Amino acid sequence: MNDNAYLKCIDPSCGLEYPISSKNIECERGHLLDVKYKKTPSTDLKELFYARRNPQGSIFNESGVWRFRELINFCQIDTTNQEECSKYLVSLDGAEGRQSKPYQMSKVANFIGMNHDSLWLQPEGYNPSGSFKDNGMSTAITHAKMINARKIICASTGNTSAAAAMFTANENMECDVYIPAGQIAPGKLSQAYQFGAQIIQVQGNFDDALAKSLKDAKERDGYTVNSINPFRIEGQKTIPYRAIEYLNWQAPDWIVYPGGALGNISSCGKALMELYEWGWIKKIPRIAAINADGASTLYDLYNGSNLRWNKGKPDTEIIKQYYHDLDKKGIRPKTKATAIQIGRPANILKGLRSLELTNGVVEKVSDSEMLDGMSIVGLNGFDCEMASGATPAGIKKLIEKEIIKKDDVVVGILTGRQKDSSLPVDYHNNPANRFAIPPRD
Ligand SMILES: *Cc1c(COP(=O)(O)O)cnc(C)c1O
Ligand SMILES: [Zn+2]
Numbered sequence: 001m002n003d004n005a006y007l008k009c010i011d012p013s014c015g016l017e018y019p020i021s022s023k024n025i026e027c028e029r030g031h032l033l034d035v036k037y038k039k040t041p042s043t044d045l046k047e048l049f050y051a052r053r054n055p056q057g058s059i060f061n062e063s064g065v066w067r068f069r070e071l072i073n074f075c076q077i078d079t080t081n082q083e084e085c086s087k088y089l090v091s092l093d094g095a096e097g098r099q100s101k102p103y104q105m106s107k108v109a110n111f112i113g114m115n116h117d118s119l120w121l122q123p124e125g126y127n128p129s130g131s132f133k134d135n136g137m138s139t140a141i142t143h144a145k146m147i148n149a150r151k152i153i154c155a156s157t158g159n160t161s162a163a164a165a166m167f168t169a170n171e172n173m174e175c176d177v178y179i180p181a182g183q184i185a186p187g188k189l190s191q192a193y194q195f196g197a198q199i200i201q202v203q204g205n206f207d208d209a210l211a212k213s214l215k216d217a218k219e220r221d222g223y224t225v226n227s228i229n230p231f232r233i234e235g236q237k238t239i240p241y242r243a244i245e246y247l248n249w250q251a252p253d254w255i256v257y258p259g260g261a262l263g264n265i266s267s268c269g270k271a272l273m274e275l276y277e278w279g280w281i282k283k284i285p286r287i288a289a290i291n292a293d294g295a296s297t298l299y300d301l302y303n304g305s306n307l308r309w310n311k312g313k314p315d316t317e318i319i320k321q322y323y324h325d326l327d328k329k330g331i332r333p334k335t336k337a338t339a340i341q342i343g344r345p346a347n348i349l350k351g352l353r354s355l356e357l358t359n360g361v362v363e364k365v366s367d368s369e370m371l372d373g374m375s376i377v378g379l380n381g382f383d384c385e386m387a388s389g390a391t392p393a394g395i396k397k398l399i400e401k402e403i404i405k406k407d408d409v410v411v412g413i414l415t416g417r418q419k420d421s422s423l424p425v426d427y428h429n430n431p432a433n434r435f436a437i438p439p440r441d
Pocket of ligand 2: 014
């Protein structure tokens with residue numbers, strides 16, 4: 001053990017630091033925390049990571065998360081020692097992140113109006129629980145195990161609970177899942193049941209469920225694995241690692257995500273800044289976050305109110321006023337893409353930081369645009385859910401606005417696989433839909 005890794009508050013005017021073994025995943029003053037590393041990892045590791053694609057009997061080489069373990073070594077273990085890895089690192093037998101890499105999809109490129117070879121889409125739905133959430137859950141549960149936490153708590157629009165329940169079942173831990181009653185796709189809810197989680201139904205929406213779960217976690221000594229957990233953010237860094245490694249560490253021009261609680265863009269921004277500072281990449285890709293029209297907090301604040309990270313001094317009054325107005329008008333987030341039906345993105349400040357560091361943009365798309373995006377991905381033979389359809393739909397919109405240029409290299413993340421079987425059935429049964437193939441007698 002050494003002292004390379006520690007936790008640090010993201011608010012520069014606070015800046016409190018905590019040891020990595022801290023039980024609190026938030027700053028005592030209520031701010032978000034970052035995992036920080038003192039040492040610069042050598043670029044020689046690029047070859048080691050590549051060599052591990054032949055796993056040589058190690059599940060930690062097979063894992064698309066732990067293959068990069070030197071870059072997320074908050075456990076501060078000897079990463080070449082198999083026995084030590086097995087003792088600390090939590091893995092679904094190497095399956096998290098194993099299947100995810102960028103693919104070219106010609107029909108999606110045509111739909112968007114891009115060159116076939118400059119558009120890459122990375123299906124994170126090919127994770128064991130069916131979404132990108134497994135990337136960060138392996139690292140969050142690793143930290144939970146490190147500090148001997150017994151009860152894992154999360155609020156979820158479905159995929160977080162599926163991932164948390166799968167990992168906790170494997171590790172023989174307890175898992176309490178807070179869901180907005182009646183608003184979870186049955187295919188996601190059933191996973192939490194199947195993996196033995198305790199479901200707690202909260203009347204209200206996701207934002208209400210999160211608030212209740214955070215309160216209960218404090219009172220009942222629970223360990224929160226929502227994306228405010230900085231260790232989840234560490235695991236999710238491997239999503240851009242895999243994409244950029246696949247492109248021979250040539251940074252693309254853009255990385256595009258659907259935006260919900262904004263853990264992904266927070267994590268991607270951190271990954272890119274670190275890679276850039278370490279000299280692993282020569283330029284920083286721009287991040288694009290795509291909101292749903294019906295849950296467009298980031299879009300409204302970033303584009304409408306010009307809210308910026310502002311080097312660590314964001315005008316948080318603008319956010320408070322926006323939430324206050326939503327409440328006063330009784331506006332609830334509303335989209336069929338339930339994974340991004342979030343009105344109060346818990347990572348908004350880290351998200352803004354990522355946008356500032358990467359010169360990012362925010363776009364929003366309608367439900368019907370997302371369904372078209374989801375469906376054209378399907379016609380290429382790849383599976384994704386409606387929220388992930390925001391990625392192709394958002395790229396298309398940004399191309400039309402000439403913010404993304406036609407020959408820019410773009411990596412879009414498809415965050416989860418289809419778990420709401422009624423959506424494609426309804427889509428294809430309506431001949432008015434752009435890509436519908438209605439059934440025939
Ligand atoms: C959780 C989730 C999102 C939202 O991701 P954030 O990192 O919270 O913005 C998007 N798509 C899917 C499929 C998800 O499960
Ligand atoms: Zn702080």
